Amino acid sequence: MPIAVDIDVMLAERKMSVGELADRVGITPANLAVLKNGRAKAVRFTTLAALCEVLECQPGDLLRWAPDAPGDRDRAAHESGASVPAASPPQ
Numbered sequence: 001m002p003i004a005v006d007i008d009v010m011l012a013e014r015k016m017s018v019g020e021l022a023d024r025v026g027i028t029p030a031n032l033a034v035l036k037n038g039r040a041k042a043v044r045f046t047t048l049a050a051l052c053e054v055l056e057c058q059p060g061d062l063l064r065w066a067p068d069a070p071g072d073r074d075r076a077a078h079e080s081g082a083s084v085p086a087a088s089p090p091q
Contacts, residue, residue, distance in 0.1 A: 004066040007036040010055045025050045 011021060022032040027047060034040050035047075048059055055062070 001038060002065055002068050003038070004064050005036060005038045005040075005062065006064065007032075007051070007062055010057055010061060014055060016055075021051075021054060024054045 007021075011018065018032055018036065019029050022029040025032070025047065027050075035043060048062070051057075051062060052059060
């Protein structure tokens with residue numbers, strides 16, 4: 001996924017735990033972990049706004065676009081059902 005989530009950076013800078021942030025934002029620690037680890041498919045603007053309010057930051061401090069890593073293209077194609085050419089066998 002080309003969107004990187006930097007919540008862990010913001011937590012470290014503010015010396016705040018995931019549990020404390022989840023409590024202050026009003027979401028479960030499990031849902032915050034899904035977002036923090038980049039496994040979320042979407043985020044509500046109300047949640048993003050609450051994160052920014054609690055962490056005193058801008059959305060761009062939490063989310064950034066990162067060019068695809070080498071394995072991301074294959075994974076994205078697999079998830080979409082598209083075919084990806086097989087890699088050449090090692091020589």
